[in-house]
Amino acid sequence: MAVASQFSTADAWRPAPEHNLVGNHPAIVKLRALIQRVAATDTTVLITGESGSGKEIVAREIHALSPRAMRNFVPVNCAAIPNELMESEMFGHQRGAFTGAALPRHGLFSLADRGTIFLDEISEMPLQLQAKLLRVLEDGFVRAVGSDRAVRVDARVIAATNSDLMSAVKKGKFREDLFYRLQVVPVVVPPLRERRSDIPLLVDFFLERNRERLGGSWSFTREAMVQMWSYDWPGNVRELENMVERLVILSDEPVIDVALLPENITSGRCSLAEKHMEAEIGESGVDLNALVRELEGRMINEALKMAGGNKQAAARLLGLKRTTFSAKLRRCGVIASANEGDKA
Ligand SMILES: Nc1ncnc2c1ncn2[C@@H]1O[C@H](COP(=O)(O)OP(=O)(O)OP(=O)(O)O)[C@@H](O)[C@H]1O
Ligand SMILES: [Mg+2]
Missing domain, CATH: 3.40.50.300 (P-loop containing nucleotide triphosphate hydrolases)
Incomplete structure (x- = not known):
């Protein structure tokens, strides 16, 4: 047998x-x-x-x-x-x-x-x-x-x-x-860093899974989400999944703030733009200036969306000073629903 x-x-x-x-x-x-x-x-x-x-x-x-x-x-x-x-x-x-x-x-x-x-x-x-x-x-x-x-x-x-x-x-x-x-x-x-726009979705998915398992309800502050978006996640989705589970267990509050995030995440530098450089030079060449403008506009829009309109947070996502970010914003003519709480 x-x-x-x-x-x-x-x-x-x-x-x-x-x-x-x-x-x-x-x-x-x-x-x-x-x-x-x-x-x-x-x-x-x-x-x-x-x-x-x-x-x-x-x-x-x-x-x-x-x-x-x-x-x-x-x-x-x-x-x-x-x-x-x-x-x-x-x-x-x-x-x-x-x-x-x-x-x-x-x-x-x-x-x-x-x-x-x-x-x-x-x-x-x-x-x-x-x-x-x-x-x-x-x-x-x-x-x-x-x-x-x-x-x-x-x-x-x-x-x-x-x-x-x-x-x-x-x-x-x-x-x-x-x-x-x-x-x-x-x-x-x-890798997860090449599909950052899925991070909020995955976080929600893992939060929901923990809610079913542990019977609580949690969410992340926008600032915490911004930090998670900026981080490179060398351990990919598994690292994100484990971190969400750890934070849910460690947090006394239902809203998880940036202060609870591990240091390696909050000190991670954003490299959004370079990760999005997928352009290729075709047989007829490429208009580099137009391409850079387009990429800049796209990144600025994406960062603003991700930061819920907060220019300071969006600037940080792109590794820019707030003033440089604002100048680019004006030049690109990006219409953003910037909130008023983003002075500084
Ligand atoms: N797109 C996804 N949606 C939901 N959960 C995911 C997703 N990708 C990965 N996970 C979860 O992340 C964890 C790691 O995924 P998985 O084991 O498939 O990775 P792997 O590439 O096989 O890793 P390893 O190379 O370490 O074996 C698992 O718990 C899995 O359920
Ligand atoms: Mg595996």
Whole structure:
């Protein structure tokens, strides 16, 4: 009789946690459309993105929207399984296949049959196993350790990494053929600092989740929100989620003010403009002055909106002195609903 794997299978039986991809930044709207498109297929997907950016949530969405949704989603953290056990974890083993293999065991691939296997931190997979994975991807058969019989398994493979797999390929640490086989459809999850306009939405989402869990009601002051907008979030959405939870627990008041924010957030410098420089020079060149004016206008508008019309806060968001900001505001002719509490 087969027994369950000791490592990652628990997650497969659990109902999927909240897998709503929150956000309406254009990059997320595009990502959602891509998710929908690949969900309908059985194609192998490679998800890349910084730590905490939402790779697993994307993988779960692909599964949940796919015809495989009623079957298992099996997450496998390749970095958490000892190398010598990984093959048996993935493909199973026969009784007596190695010392300690007293019972036969199904592998995670079998558990994901007609469902999805999520190979997280794929860059950590040992080279020898990469060769075996490639074979499975190619012919759809898995062979348990110690068995000479290959069994057909229909598992959809989604892999993820936060490291640069191509450079691992160049260093000989990752097989080039597997890299191309995995990234039939590459899915890139952008870091949070490249979609700052989603921060208020995500904060509300996490506040709501805490409200449901803890039974209180919280909000952030506008100033606190401005600081959170300016911060670069190296730990991405996970860092934001954890911070919201921490503040909710630590705050005596329902309204969380800037004073409660951790120092690394309040001392973070804003680099909004540089993060929005995505312009490319086309074949016919580019009107740099017009482009800079347009970018300036857009940033000023966005900062004012974010700061609720407070010019001082908006200026801080853009790393400008209040006087410089006002001069730019006049020049750009931005019509802002600046409030009166922004003298200084
Ligand atoms: N767009 C989003 N909407 C709601 N929650 C999100 C979003 N993105 C990420 N999260 C939440 O942030 C946390 C981190 O997300 P996830 O585990 O998917 O990131 P990851 O890229 O897999 O991170 P790591 O590289 O560290 O494994 C999770 O709790 C997830 O629910
Ligand atoms: Mg992850």
